[in-house]
Amino acid sequence: MRNRFPAPAWIDRALLVLMAMALAAPLHGQPARWTAVSVGDDHACALDAAGRAWCWGYNHSGHLGARTPEHCGIVSESGHRACYPTASETVPLPAGGEMRFARLAAGRYVTCGLDAQGAAFCWGQPLGPPSAYTNRCLDGACSFAPVPLEAGSRFAALDMGARCAVRREGTALCWGHDFRTSGRAVKPWPGQALVEVDGDPETSSYCAVAVDGRAFCQGRPEFGFLGTGSRDSASQGTAVDHPARFTQVAVLGWWACGVDVEGAAHCWGAAGYDDATRDKPTRDGFERCERWGTQTWCNTRPAPVAGDLRFRSVTAMRRGSMPGFVEMVGLTADGRAYLWDGARAPRPWNPDRRWASVAAGDWGQCGVTTGGELFCWGRDPHEVVQGRIRHPDAR
Numbered sequence: 001m002r003n004r005f006p007a008p009a010w011i012d013r014a015l016l017v018l019m020a021m022a023l024a025a026p027l028h029g030q031p032a033r034w035t036a037v038s039v040g041d042d043h044a045c046a047l048d049a050a051g052r053a054w055c056w057g058y059n060h061s062g063h064l065g066a067r068t069p070e071h072c073g074i075v076s077e078s079g080h081r082a083c084y085p086t087a088s089e090t091v092p093l094p095a096g097g098e099m100r101f102a103r104l105a106a107g108r109y110v111t112c113g114l115d116a117q118g119a120a121f122c123w124g125q126p127l128g129p130p131s132a133y134t135n136r137c138l139d140g141a142c143s144f145a146p147v148p149l150e151a152g153s154r155f156a157a158l159d160m161g162a163r164c165a166v167r168r169e170g171t172a173l174c175w176g177h178d179f180r181t182s183g184r185a186v187k188p189w190p191g192q193a194l195v196e197v198d199g200d201p202e203t204s205s206y207c208a209v210a211v212d213g214r215a216f217c218q219g220r221p222e223f224g225f226l227g228t229g230s231r232d233s234a235s236q237g238t239a240v241d242h243p244a245r246f247t248q249v250a251v252l253g254w255w256a257c258g259v260d261v262e263g264a265a266h267c268w269g270a271a272g273y274d275d276a277t278r279d280k281p282t283r284d285g286f287e288r289c290e291r292w293g294t295q296t297w298c299n300t301r302p303a304p305v306a307g308d309l310r311f312r313s314v315t316a317m318r319r320g321s322m323p324g325f326v327e328m329v330g331l332t333a334d335g336r337a338y339l340w341d342g343a344r345a346p347r348p349w350n351p352d353r354r355w356a357s358v359a360a361g362d363w364g365q366c367g368v369t370t371g372g373e374l375f376c377w378g379r380d381p382h383e384v385v386q387g388r389i390r391h392p393d394a395r
Contacts, residue, residue: 032394033372039361040106040160046092046366046374048391051100053113054092056389057363059085061109062142063124065095085144090386095123096146106361107160113146118154118168121146127163127175161361162199162206162251170194170211189216189237198251207256208237213245215258223270223289224300225254242266242302252316252326255342258302263310265330266302271342272325285344297342305330305344317360329358335370350375 031050038045043057043064055064062085072083099121101113110124123143149155149165150173157166164174170193192210199206205219207227216237217226227240244260257267270289282288289298311330318326327341335354338346350367353375357368364378364386376386 032391034368034374034389034391035372036104036357037359037366037368037374038104038106038111038160039359039363039366040111041108041362043106043111044359044361044363044366044376045095045104045106045111046368046389047101047104048393049372051102051116053095053099053101053104053111054392055095055106055111056088056090056092058087061125062144063106063109063111064088064093065111065123065144065146066093067144068093090389092389092392094392096121099146103158105158105160106359107163110160110163112149112158112160112165114155114158118156119151120149120153120155120158120165122149123147157196159196159198162197163201164197164199164206166194166197172197172208174199174206189218192216192237196248198249200252203253205251205254205256206237207240207249207251207258209246209249209258213247213261215240215242215246215249217251217256220254222254223296223298224287225256225269227256227268227300227302229300240268240302244302248313250314250316250328252318255316255326257305257314257316257328259311259314259330263312263333265305265309265311265314265328267305267328267342267344268299268302270296270298271327272296303344305340305346307338307346309338309346311338313358315358315360317365318362329360329365331355331358337367 031048033049034046035049036047043055045053045055047053053065059068068085068088070083071086100115102116103114105112110122110127112120112122114120123146126141154168155165156168164172166172172189172194189208194208194210197206197208205225207215207217209215216239218237219225226238228238229241244266246258246260249256249258255269255271257265259265283297285303286297287300289296310332312333314328314330316326316328325341327339329349330338335356337349337355337358339349340346354370355367356370359366364376366374366376368374374389376389
């Protein structure tokens with residue numbers, strides 16, 4: 001039977017609009033969720049659910065992947081006037097246009113991303129040339145848009161904090177203060193197929209995880225960083241003296257922590273420089289190391305992190321000015337985060353939320369919640385706490 005009292009036309013139109021909004025909301029809302037974040041020296045970048053890259057912070061080398069208005073200084077006596085792209089404070093800028101990425105890696109004046117096929121693209125300072133360690137673009141060498149990194153190669157991992165990339169066949173390509181030869185060099189790992197490399201170019205400290213789970217470290221032996229029990233330097237990757245098989249390792253300064261296949265965390269080296277009291281001759285689970293006349297507690301071989309916790313990842317962050325101290329943030333499988341220093345005693349980190357991704361750099365620290373929200377602590381170009389970073393497409 002037909003309706004004898006049809007609804008007015010405006011009601012039908014309103015219902016159609018509401019139905020269209022309801023159907024469109026998930027499509028618009030899903031990409032506006034954050035999924036991962038990476039933090040560099042003076043900027044940060046994040047991925048959304050659609051795989052788009054967004055960056056914010058300083059942009060003097062184009063490492064935000066988008067052009068910003070220029071700021072020019074005064075004319076020098078030689079007639080030169082330096083101009084730099086301005087910063088984008090807490091407003092993320094789109095990097096790569098319609099490109100889609102599976103991973104991002106922010107570093108010093110450069111950002112790189114991996115697509116779903118393993119192709120790598122970078123923007124900002126070019127990797128390798130001597131100018132790569134300055135905070136300005138020389139001779140227009142910087143790129144404001146993604147350019148292929150070693151076109152034709154496929155990569156499994158990127159870490160621009162360490163300035164290293166690992167190809168899918170397991171060979172590592174690194175750029176750093178001590179490894180630059182004609183713009184690039186393959187790090188001399190001892191013939192092992194690798195899954196990742198992490199390190200600190202400023203201290204020439206690097207560690208890698210091999211396909212078989214063994215951890216290797218290379219560099220100077222300050223505070224037992226190599227994890228071999230020896231105080232000798234290593235110009236090539238040397239196997240860490242521990243029976244565990246690792247899935248990941250994080251390095252900063254002369255301290256390294258790794259997560260083994262069971263999820264347990266182990267650390268070696270030293271997280272600080274002056275935490276050893278001279279009136280205490282021993283400390284359980286630690287050795288006494290000395291460097292530059294300063295004593296500290298260290299581990300020359302991997303030692304377990306307390307608490308019997310199980311982690312899926314670990315991230316290193318620096319606290320305080322140099323020399324400062326290093327801390328680690330570990331994420332558990334259920335999204336809880338824990339922070340520990342050289343004492344290897346975890347304590348909850350921002351326990352009011354569950355975290356899907358955590359990253360740190362000189363710029364600060366950021367985390368993506370399991371619900372897709374992004375929060376940052378540290379500094380923006382005005383050196384203030386940032387708080388929540390909203391997606392530009394979010395309503």
